[in-house]
Amino acid sequence: MDDFTAEQSTATRLRHATAMLSSEGPSSVDLAPYPELIYLDWTDYCNASCFFCPRSFNEYEKQIGGKGEFVPFAKLKKLERVLSSVKYFGISSSIGEPLLHPELQQILQWLYEINPKITIRATTNGTALTAEKAAWFAGHLDWLSVSLNAGNGEAHMRDMFPQLAARGIDAGKRWELHLRHIGEFIAALPAADRPRIRLNMIAYRHNTKDIVDFVRVVERVGCLHATISNIVVHPHIVDWSLYGVRDLYNEAVDKACELGARLGIRVDAPRFYTSIKPVMLDLEKACREPINVAYINRAKFSAPCCQWTEEVIAQDVYSDDEGFDRYWNQDVFRRLRQKRDSQSCRVCNLTRVFDETSFHFSAYLKKQLIASGQLSDKHSKSDYPEQQLVRVCVESRLDLPSIRHTLLRLNVPVEMAEQIESLGVAALPALEQACWDAFKTIDVPAEGNDICLAAPFLGIGWGPPIHDPVNKVSARWIGGAQAASIFVRVQPGLDCMMCLTIAYPTELERRLQVQVCGRPIETWFSRDEAGRAMIGAFVPADLMSTHDGRLWVRVACLDADGAPAAGLLSLARVSLSQETKIVVPLERLLAEKDALLGQQALRVRQLEQLFAEHAASLEQQLVRATKLEQLLAEKDLRASELERLLAEQGVLGSQLEQALAEKGVLRAEKDVLLEQQVPPSVEQPEQQVSECKSQIGGKILQVTDDSQSPKVTAPRRNMMTWLRR
Ligand SMILES: C[S@@+](CC[C@H](N)C(=O)[O-])C[C@H]1O[C@@H](n2cnc3c(N)ncnc32)[C@H](O)[C@@H]1O
Ligand code: SF4
Secondary structure, three states, X not given: XXXXXHHOOOXXXXXXXXXXXXXXXXXXXXXXXXXXEEEEEOEOOOOOOOOOOHHHHOOHHHHHOOOOOEOOHHHHHHHHHHHOOOOEEEEOOOOOOHHHOOOHHHHHHHHHHHOOXXXXXXXXXXXXXXXXXXXXXXXXXXXXXXXXXXXXXXXXXXXXXXXXXXOOOOHHHHHHHHHHHHHHHHHHOOOOOHHHEEEEEEEOOOOHHHHHHHHHXXXXXXXXEEEEEEOOOOHHHHHHOHHHHHHHHHHHHHHHHHHHHHHOOEEEOOOOOOOOOOOOOOHHHHOOHHHHEEEEEOOOEEOOOOOOXXXXXXXXXXXXXXXXXXXXXOHHHHHHHHOOOOHHHHHOOOOOXXXXXXXXXXXXXXXXXXXXXXXXXXXXXXXXXXXXXXXXXXXXXXXXXXXXXXXXXXXXXHHHHHHHHHHHHHHHHHHHHHXXXXXXXXXXXXXXXXXXXXXXXXXXXXXXXXXXXXXXXXXXXXXXXXXXXXXXXXXXXXXXXXXXXXXXXXXXXXXXXXXXXXXXXXEEEEEOOOOOEEEEXXXXXXXXXXXXXXXXXXXXXXXXXXXXXXXXXXXXXXXXXXXXXXXHHHHHHHHHHHHHHHHHHHHHHHHHHHHHHHHHHHHHHHHHHHHHHHHHHHHHHHXXXXXXXXXXXXXXXXXXXHXXXXXXXXXXXXXXXXXXXXXXXXXXXXXXXXXXXXXXXXXXXXXXXXXXXXXXXXXXXXXXXXXXX
């Protein structure tokens, strides 16, 4: 779209650019690093005629007197140097269908050869996609966005291929074939590439009702990601903008996102009354266009960024191998890399948000809309008159789209919501009361009592919706007041059991209190098979008939003092089941039993955990006991060896003892013998010694002849002892 703006440049701009092109190029020493992303707009040819596309409403083919053209592969080869270094290659045409390039397969093969890590980003109308082409992209996809733009065959043909309708082609059959080809393309991709495909739908005033069907189609073709973008209107369709149907569009988006989450599909769709304009913008972070991103088109002139409003830049990238370097290093690029201070930067709409009129139509068309009364006068002063109210709502965790939906449905003046701007959550009680008063008067049917809180419903005080396609959960936060209401009508004659499902467990789940028509209701807490907390309650029979089945259900998370509790809680749904008088008490019994069983199951789980812990410690003890036993056995073995050794020693000992005893006997005998041979007196020592000498067979005994001395006996005894040994 932005290159299209460039196409419309004035003759002055062209002259300026031509002059730049003829100036001398930069020297190779100070060339800027190559970008990491190149968008290459290589065609103005297209097989579709989308009513919203400038190619159609500007009658482009008539203007150029032809169908459009493609930059041939031979010319693209001049970009080899830069393309072999980039990370991403963006195939996107401003007014053409890029995947219809007749040399696409060869170009992609060449790209993968010169840059094996390159990944592709592509926006396509999808008509060229088939199962065979999946191999062309396999392993090289960053993302591929298919502009399907419709939820059914009629809308697809009407909005994108009116020329085929004029030829009498069957819209339904064509649609089926188109979806089959897209589905086969996705299925033939490697599993890792499939989530990189997304289907886009342009939403405008007259197709918001198709948004939910579009999500179903996304699921049908096996895609996991749906995106909804807004139409940017042109003078022929000035009142087709979503801006005129903001609440209707928001409702459709809420339904689509809820369905998407249930189907496991991510749905990216902006909503009105939710955007916050950034106060400060860090341009260096927010915009990397002239530094990391380069735009190249098929023409001789280009722009350094997608918001360029100044003279176009001369571009001669296909003539020789240095062409891109010359283009990328022109003065304007160099200046922008040093400082983003150009006129375009100053008016750049980088901070522009979805809620601003300029996101949907030009300032010129806005004036037309105000003049024709289709846009209120307050828009003449501001592009976003609700900005402050939305900011307060977001800061107070209140979802303004949901509040507006309730007020509009109940015919309560929607301006009442503006009180939130000055009062914050303190404005809610008056809003709730006004809604309840209105609800009591309108004739809503008693149906739809399974309320999915992420989708539109009647209620006040709720925060933004949450959509979690991975876990297939949709829910809504309770708003910043920690209290929120639902207005619902049931059959007055029947008993009613209410069940509130909490989306994600939090510390607040047991703090939830329920009131019906101002009366506190006794609740019980249980969990479903998925572990989600459920709050059950019976609505007293008298309350069912007081307002002819109309109920004001109010939930609140309060602390022990009755003040709003700190924390967050989200509810997935509120179900009200009604049966005859016999069934409901039975259901209550069942519910209580379920709750009891749930508690018991929890106790069993706790006990199991305890057992498991005990078993683990017992096992450890067993291991230690076995080790001890092993040690004991080893000890026993050593002890018995010792015993055996001791026993052997004992035998030896007794043998020794015996030998000693025998020796002793011998000695005793010897002693006796010696005693007998020793004379009773020592009067004749010399004689006795000589006698002894003769008796002991020549053994020389040294004895003293000092036998009179009292010491005589000791040496002698010594000698006897010595002899005994
Ligand atoms: C111009 S197309 C080029 C690629 C391809 N032919 C296609 O349609 O996907 C780029 C994107 O701009 C979208 N587009 C075209 N005109 C638009 C408009 N007036 N408002 C919003 N989006 C528009 C198209 O739907 C497409 O997703
Ligand atoms: S398919 Fe793309 S380029 Fe072709 S007319 Fe539609 S929007 Fe324009």
